[in-house]
Amino acid sequence: QTGSANTNPSDSADDEYITNVSIGTPAQVLPLDFDTGSSDLWVFSSETPKSSASGHVTYSPSKSSTAKKLSGASWSITYGDHSSSSGDVYTDKVTVGGFSVSSQAVESATKVSTQFVQDTVISGLLGLGFDVGNTVKPRAQKTWFSNAANSLAQPLFTADLKHQQTGSYNFGFIDTTLAKGPIGYTPADGSEGYWGFTATGYSVGGAKLNRNSITGIADTGTTLLLLDDDVVNAYYNNVESAQYDDSQQGVVFDCSEDLPSFSFGVGGTTITIPGSLINLTPVSDGSSTCFGGLQSSADIGINIFGDVALKAALVVFDLGNERLGWAQK
Numbered sequence: 001q002t003g004s005a006n007t008n009p010s011d012s013a014d015d016e017y018i019t020n021v022s023i024g025t026p027a028q029v030l031p032l033d034f035d036t037g038s039s040d041l042w043v044f045s046s047e048t049p050k051s052s053a054s055g056h057v058t059y060s061p062s063k064s065s066t067a068k069k070l071s072g073a074s075w076s077i078t079y080g081d082h083s084s085s086s087g088d089v090y091t092d093k094v095t096v097g098g099f100s101v102s103s104q105a106v107e108s109a110t111k112v113s114t115q116f117v118q119d120t121v122i123s124g125l126l127g128l129g130f131d132v133g134n135t136v137k138p139r140a141q142k143t144w145f146s147n148a149a150n151s152l153a154q155p156l157f158t159a160d161l162k163h164q165q166t167g168s169y170n171f172g173f174i175d176t177t178l179a180k181g182p183i184g185y186t187p188a189d190g191s192e193g194y195w196g197f198t199a200t201g202y203s204v205g206g207a208k209l210n211r212n213s214i215t216g217i218a219d220t221g222t223t224l225l226l227l228d229d230d231v232v233n234a235y236y237n238n239v240e241s242a243q244y245d246d247s248q249q250g251v252v253f254d255c256s257e258d259l260p261s262f263s264f265g266v267g268g269t270t271i272t273i274p275g276s277l278i279n280l281t282p283v284s285d286g287s288s289t290c291f292g293g294l295q296s297s298a299d300i301g302i303n304i305f306g307d308v309a310l311k312a313a314l315v316v317f318d319l320g321n322e323r324l325g326w327a328q329k
C-alpha cells in the first residue's frame with residue numbers, strides 16, 4: 001500500500017507548505033503543516049478558544065463517530081521560533097494521500113500561541129519526526145507515518161517541495177521520475193526526534209565542493225536554510241549589496257542581484273540550490289530589497305536544511321534503513 005498527497009506553498013515566499021488531511025468519520029478535512037522536525041499531530045479544534053480559532057478550520061471530535069478521548073493524556077510543544085501549543089488527546093481515523101491509519105493520536109489544542117492564531121492558512125501540524133520526539137504524557141504517541149510504516153509497501157516517505165508550485169509527500173514508494181539525478185543516501189540520526197545527517201562539504205557558485213562537513217537536520221517545517229556563520233559569510237561575500245539588516249533579523253540584498261548557487265555534498269552526490277531559490281522575498285510588498293533564503297544558525301545551535309534546501313531536491317526519509325536520500329531536481 002502507498003499514499004500520495006499534494007502539498008502547496010502557503011504564500012508568495014514559500015513560508016510553509018500546506019497538505020490536506022482527513023480526520024474522523026465523516027471526514028473532516030484540515031490543512032496541516034507537515035513537519036519532519038517534530039513528532040506531534042496537533043490541530044485547532046472545538047476545544048480551542050473561539051477567539052484563537054477564528055478563521056481556522058477546526059476538528060470537532062464530538063462530530064466524529066470514530067473519535068475516542070485518550071483518557072488522562074495531554075501534550076505541550078514549543079517550536080524553534082518559540083511558538084507553542086498544548087491540549088488534550090483523542091484517537092481517530094486519519095487519512096493522508098488516500099492511506100488511512102485507523103487509530104491515530106490526534107492532539108487537540110486547548111491553547112495556541114499568537115503565531116499560530118495569526119497563521120490562519122493552517123489548522124495545525126503533522127509531525128514526521130521520530131516517535132521519541134512526541135510530547136504526549138503520560139505515554140508518548142506514535143506519528144502518523146510511524147503508525148503507517150509497517151503497512152506501507154516500504155517504510156519510507158519522500159518530500160518533493162517546489163517554489164510556487166504544487167509538490168508532493170509520497171508514502172511507501174519513491175517516484176524517481178521526480179528527480180533529475182541519482183539518489184545519494186547517508187545515515188540518518190533520529191535520536192533527538194528529527195532527521196539528522198551530515199553533508200560532506202559545500203561550495204558557492206558551482207565551484208568544487210570543499211571538505212568542510214555540515215551536520216544538521218532535514219526540516220520541512222522550517223522555511224530557511226540555516227547554517228554556520230562561516231558558510232553564510234562565504235556565500236554572501238559573493239553578493240555585492242548583501243548586508244545584515246537588524247530590523248529584518250537577517251541578511252538582505254538588492255532584489256536585482258544575480259545570486260550565486262549554493263551546493264552541498266551528501267551521500268556521494270551533490271545538491272545544487274540555484275541562486276534564484278535563495279532570493280526568498282522582498283522585505284515588504286514592492287520593496288527592491290530582498291531577504292535571503294540562507295541565514296545564520298548561530299542563535300539556534302543546530303544547522304537546519306529547511307525548505308530553501310529541500311526545494312532543490314527529492315528527499316527520501318527512509319525509516320526502515322535509518323537513512324536520508326537526496327536527489328537533484
Ligand SMILES: Cc1ccc(-c2noc([C@H]3C[C@@H](O)CN3)n2)cc1F
Pocket residue numbers: 016033035036037038078079080081083115116119122125219220221222
Ligand atoms: C506559526 C508556526 C510556527 C512554527 C512552525 C514550525 N513548524 O515546524 C517548525 C520547525 C522548527 C522546529 O521546531 C521543527 N520544525 N516550526 C509552524 C508554524 F505554523
